[in-house]
Amino acid sequence: MPIVKLLSEHFGNGQAKELDWYRKQGGYEGARKALIEMQPQQVIDEVIQSDLRGLGGAGFPTGRKWNFVPQDTGKPIYLTANADESEPGTFKDRYILEWDPHRLLEGIIICAYAVGIHTAYIYIRGEYVRPAEILQEAIDEAYREGVLGERVLGQKFQLDVYLHRGAGAYICGEETGLLESLEGKKGWPRLKPPFPAVVGLFGCPTVVNNVETLSHLPKILLNGAAWFADIGCEHNGGTRLFALSGNVNRPGVYELPLGTSMRELIYEHGGGIVGDKALKAVIPGGASSAVLTEEELDVTLDFDSLMKAGSMLGSGAVIVMDRDVCMVKASQNIMRFFSHESCGQCTPCREGTDWVYRILTRIVEGNGIKDDIGHLTELGENMTGTSICPLCDGSVMSFSSYVQKFRSEFEYHIHHKQCDVEAGQC
Amino acid sequence: MSSSFEFTAENQERFQQILSRYPQKRAAMLPALHLSHEQQGYISPEVEEYVAKLLEVPLVDVHEVLTFYSLYFQRPMGRHHLRLCMSISCWIRGCDEMRDHLRAKLGVESGSITENGTFSWEAVPDCLGACELAPMMQLDKDYHGPLTAEKLDEILEATSPNHSSRNSAPEVPPTSKGRNSAPEAPPT
């Protein structure tokens, strides 16, 4: 696949944070074109035709989401840019925030103009202190230079952008948890419908989009929907930033067209497995996605292919595990995260994630009992589709996939009271 | 320790600015707690009362929010706070050894403060969003990684009181800077 840099062209370049420099590279021209030459609905149609999909995890078509926002309620409409980035394995939005904050701000202007929004909040996870500082500087500079504020880019369009820091809670990345948190409450997700597009922040229609999704907008507007759609694959427009980590030689962020093969990402771009060991498993889209085995590596990285493969592209976080990684312990690690981060609102999630974690722990510690695999399967069934937000289902997708695909490792642990990896049995 | 709390003049001004961003006062809850945390280093019961009054919400609402989020301390912590990431990518790359090393080095369990008050630390189950640096940690505001036992020692030494004063940045440049650059151009 050819290297196309739509989002990552400025990564590593310390100057790109400066408004002046960004502008010299053609920055804010996409927004200018939208504001001056296009009607809001034309912008939405362009984004629909570009096949841009939500890169926060769910892959929902971005333009279609904007079309759901009612324009006749008489209430203000809000935008919240989701910079919570907390799905284990995910670190791509951080690169945009640290290296290219104006690209995000330009995307925000385009979305705001298209949907009729005059106030946008960027919700950034509390741990991202340095990225927040960089972003705040960019916002301040944009105000000083008339890029934001009363007359955006000198046009008759007003937009305020505010940075809002989270305080350490994974669930605030879920869009309705985020809205609750922004309203000054604990981040308990809301029942949907109503969807945020209709009843969102402060009871008003609200667009929630991921940082990377929004950052794609400037080039889509500048170069056109067809250009963008052509870069990706069917119904998956453009590129995305893959965050590659685990046992690879070159962990990092790689921008690739949607539809690139997993094998290419890991072996060509990531430099293969450390020490040339055999690969055992790959998590393709953050901790909530189902694990893939080595035989499944030819899957292509796009929303539809991974769904067909029984997993998901999710947040684009690809985590590689070599043959020495114990799958029972990997699953235990992930379930510790989910049980810690369950907001506690739904019983199946609050109790279930913790229960699964405890079963996995006793298996790891050599205290597993014969029925434990059955217990895990049953828990997975009871936890599916019974809770308010997708955290619970995501946790099931995760642990069930380890049990199914690496069942023999679980059985070895239970029967031999020790780890087959440590015992050299796999 | 129970003395009343209020924002410094500067923070009062910042708070007024923050309030103007939201159509509802309550939305300034997290920012108000962040500001108090910055000023005092932790959120005491007096801060909770102060914030409740400022935002015109019941005290219990402030307490509920405070305890829901993991970044607010409810008691004083070390002059430098360290969070070691224990999530999946860092675990694959050896965070368990880093945790053991850190515990031995600092001589206290996760969640505690060293005897001289210089450091507090926790092993956190959440991914800190920098898995390319695995195993990694956050020291005050900065990210460091990939960690080894030696690197960890160096960072701690450069941060300890002989080398740097309260609140000043550690002298070692954040390791993440070097690694933050774009991946080398992969072959086409």
Ligand SMILES: Cc1cc2nc3c(=O)[nH]c(=O)nc-3n(C[C@H](O)[C@H](O)[C@H](O)COP(=O)(O)O)c2cc1C
């Ligand atoms: C448990 C959970 C955590 C999530 N965390 C994030 C996150 O950190 N960042 C993000 O952009 N989306 C996250 N999402 C997805 C959001 O709910 C939402 O779909 C997304 O922000 C919409 O933006 P997009 O359409 O541009 O992807 C999360 C979803 C769930 C269920």
Ligand code: SF4
């Ligand atoms: S599924 Fe879990 S995280 Fe989501 S609302 Fe219910 S308890 Fe909270």
Ligand code: FES
């Ligand atoms: S797993 Fe440690 S930073 Fe992501």
